[in-house]
Structure formats: C-alpha cells, structure tokens
Amino acid sequence: MRGLYVHIPFCDAICHYCDFVKHVSKGHDHNMRYLEALRKEILSYYQLYPHVDTIYIGGGTPTALSHDELIYLFESLTMYQPVEYTIEVNPESYDHQKGQLFKTYGINRVSLGVQTFHQKHLERLNRKHTNTMVFETIDSLKSLDIQNINVDLIYALEHQTVEDLHQDIDTIIKLDIPHVSAYSLIIEEKTFFSHQLKRNKFIQTDEDTEATMYDIVMDRFKEAGYEHYEISNYAKNNQTSLHNTLYWTLQDYIGVGLGAHGFIDKKRTYNHKAMSKYIIDPLKESVDQDETTLRNDHLLFLLRMTQGIDLNMVKSNYKHDIFELFPSLIQYIDDGLLIIENDHLKLTRRGLQLGNLVFMVFI
Ligand code: SF4
Numbered sequence: 001m002r003g004l005y006v007h008i009p010f011c012d013a014i015c016h017y018c019d020f021v022k023h024v025s026k027g028h029d030h031n032m033r034y035l036e037a038l039r040k041e042i043l044s045y046y047q048l049y050p051h052v053d054t055i056y057i058g059g060g061t062p063t064a065l066s067h068d069e070l071i072y073l074f075e076s077l078t079m080y081q082p083v084e085y086t087i088e089v090n091p092e093s094y095d096h097q098k099g100q101l102f103k104t105y106g107i108n109r110v111s112l113g114v115q116t117f118h119q120k121h122l123e124r125l126n127r128k129h130t131n132t133m134v135f136e137t138i139d140s141l142k143s144l145d146i147q148n149i150n151v152d153l154i155y156a157l158e159h160q161t162v163e164d165l166h167q168d169i170d171t172i173i174k175l176d177i178p179h180v181s182a183y184s185l186i187i188e189e190k191t192f193f194s195h196q197l198k199r200n201k202f203i204q205t206d207e208d209t210e211a212t213m214y215d216i217v218m219d220r221f222k223e224a225g226y227e228h229y230e231i232s233n234y235a236k237n238n239q240t241s242l243h244n245t246l247y248w249t250l251q252d253y254i255g256v257g258l259g260a261h262g263f264i265d266k267k268r269t270y271n272h273k274a275m276s277k278y279i280i281d282p283l284k285e286s287v288d289q290d291e292t293t294l295r296n297d298h299l300l301f302l303l304r305m306t307q308g309i310d311l312n313m314v315k316s317n318y319k320h321d322i323f324e325l326f327p328s329l330i331q332y333i334d335d336g337l338l339i340i341e342n343d344h345l346k347l348t349r350r351g352l353q354l355g356n357l358v359f360m361v362f363i
Contacts, residue, residue, distance in 0.1 A: 007257025
C-alpha cells in the first residue's frame with residue numbers, strides 16, 4: 001500500500017492554535033505559481049511511483065482555492081485511481097459547486113474542520129464558520145453521495161465545560177457522521193495562544209478536566225456505535241481512514257507540497273517550508289532510516305492503534321520477543337498502562353490517557 005499526501009498551504013484566516021505550514025493567500029497569481037510547482041513535484045514522483053492507493057489533500061485549507069484553482073489541482077492528479085481520495089474542507093470556503101468538482105474527480109471522502117459547535121469557542125479559536133455552514137456543507141456532500149465524512153473535534157478548549165463537550169458530541173451523533181477525529185487542544189510553540197499563555201491571557205484546561213473530557217469522548221462515541229480504533233480516532237461501519245492507517249502501520253506515503261514530509265523506500269523526506277525555496281526545488285532533505293529506527297517507529301505507531309502490537313509479528317519480523325527488546329514495557333504492564341490480550345500488547349484505558357509516557361520507550 002502507498003499513499004500520497006498533497007499540501008495546500010493557504011488559509012483565509014489563521015487559527016489561534018495552529019502550527020501547520022500555512023499562510024493567508026496573496027491572490028490568484030500567487031496560488032497558481034504554487035500549484036504549478038506542486039504539479040511538477042507530483043509528476044516527478046509519478047515517474048517513480050505510478051500507483052497510489054490513497055490520496056489525501058490537506059492543509060492549510062484546500063477549499064480556500066477558487067473553482068478554477070481546484071480544477072487545476074485535481075487535473076494534476078487524474079493519472080491516479082486511489083481507492084480512498086480525501087480532501088479537507090473548511091465550511092466557510094465550501095460551496096455546492098466545489099462539492100460537484102469533488103464528485104467529478106472521484107473524491108470519495110471529506111474531512112471537515114468543525115472543532116466545536118459553540119460559536120463562542122469558535123470565535124476564541126479564530127475559526128470563521130457558523131453551525132449553519134457546517135450543516136449546509138454536510139447536506140450538500142450527502143446530496144452528492146459523498147457519505148464518507150470525517151469531523152474534526154477539539155476538546156479541552158479554554159472555558160469549555162463538560163456540558164459544552166456533551167452538546168458537541170450530541171450534534172455529531174445526530175448528524176450521523178461516520179468518522180470523528182477528536183483531539184485535546186495542544187498549545188504549540190509560536191502560536192497566538194502560546195504568546196497569550198506566556199502573558200497570562202490564556203487559561204489552559206487543567207489535566208484532570210482534560211482526562212475527564214477524554215473519558216467522555218471515548219465513552220460517548222463507543223455508546224453511539226463507533227469503534228475507537230486509534231488514540232484519537234473513531235469510526236462507524238468500518239469507515240476507518242485508510243490513508244491515516246498507512247501512517248500508523250509504517251507503510252509508504254509520498255508527501256508533496258510546501259513543508260510536506262513523506263516516508264518512501266525507508267527514507268523520510270522533508271520539503272522546504274519557505275515558498276521561495278519550495279518553488280525552485282521542493283525537497284529540503286531525504287534521510288535514510290536505519291533498521292532500529294524503523295522498528296521502533298513501527299511499534300510506537302502500532303501501539304497508538306487500539307488493536308495493539310501483534311506479539312507474534314514482532315518475533316517473526318524482528319527475531320526477538322518485544323520484552324527482550326524493551327524490558328521497561330513490563331513495568332507498564334505492572335502499572336496498568338499496558339495489557340496483553342489475544343497475543344497483542346495494547347494500551348489499557350489508563351494507558352490511552354498516558355500514551356505519551358509509554359511511547360517514550362520507543363524513542
Ligand atoms: S484552517 Fe487549519 S491550517 Fe488554516 S490556520 Fe486554521 S487550523 Fe491552521
């Protein structure tokens with residue numbers, strides 16, 4: 001299996017928590033210069049890898065592109081016939097005509113940037129959409145028979161109550177959305193919120209409340225029939241994300257676009273983040289991964305998935321028992337963070353809360 005990630009770095013406004021590679025668009029000519037360089041990069045990889053199983057167009061905000069720009073982008077990808085073809089959508093820059101383009105070009109999955117259904121929290125995050133825009137986007141996608149929809153949800157927002165979170169989850173369940181990615185708000189360096197935090201102008205949710213909220217997210221989606229298949233991801237009717245599962249099972253993916261990274265033929269690739277450099281030559285560096293790094297990455301990613309690590313796979317692939325390779329894992333079993341079930345090593349409920357502690361074993 002092989003995936004292709006395509007990065008569109010333009011946004012109409014910058015969210016206060018965002019540390020992705022993005023900037024406000026400088027207009028059509030600027031967008032087209034980028035899309036032309038992107039097309040060249042896509043074609044250069046296509047010569048080497050003429051088949052991909054998944055495409056994921058992310059950002060930034062892909063729907064910040066105009067109709068004509070989207071057509072240029074989609075035309076750059078028509079040589080591929082992926083089984084899963086995803087695009088990220090922000091409700092404020094979506095319209096039905098863009099949805100029709102998705103349909104025309106074979107896009108069969110949409111990831112919708114919702115984050116919360118509370119206007120006061122959306123405003124605090126500097127998100128520009130309304131609930132009406134979200135509902136209209138979902139109606140439009142469903143009318144085009146694009147049913148495979150993910151909604152991004154953020155919890156542990158400033159001043160968010162447990163009741164607010166319940167209401168957000170209620171709304172997603174009522175909308176009958178098959179996939180949810182739910183993350184707690186992380187304050188990343190160099191974001192607006194991190195500057196505010198340093199000046200005591202931002203109140204961070206305390207750890208206990210954040211843990212309570214994660215419990216609520218896990219319980220509510222499980223009760224509603226979702227499978228909790230990765231630390232932060234939930235799917236109904238087996239509509240798990242094939243593209244993200246490629247990342248978590250250490251399979252190859254090509255990364256194209258500003259600041260994109262990839263993993264291909266046991267090399268990690270890193271593109272330039274500066275537009276002026278990217279346009280001239282996208283690739284900043286390509287780093288060979290040694291066998292130990294590959295093994296450790298593989299095991300760490302597998303542990304993020306709730307099915308865990310197949311212990312027999314470890315023995316046959318890596319010629320050792322996992323506890324010989326990583327004796328400190330035994331302590332985490334004793335501490336109740338890990339459990340062995342059906343020959344799989346998995347995070348327990350408590351381990352899901354404290355995953356980062358366990359993952360340090362592999363770093
Ligand atoms: S829309 Fe997405 S990429 Fe753009 S600023 Fe907001 S979080 Fe970042």
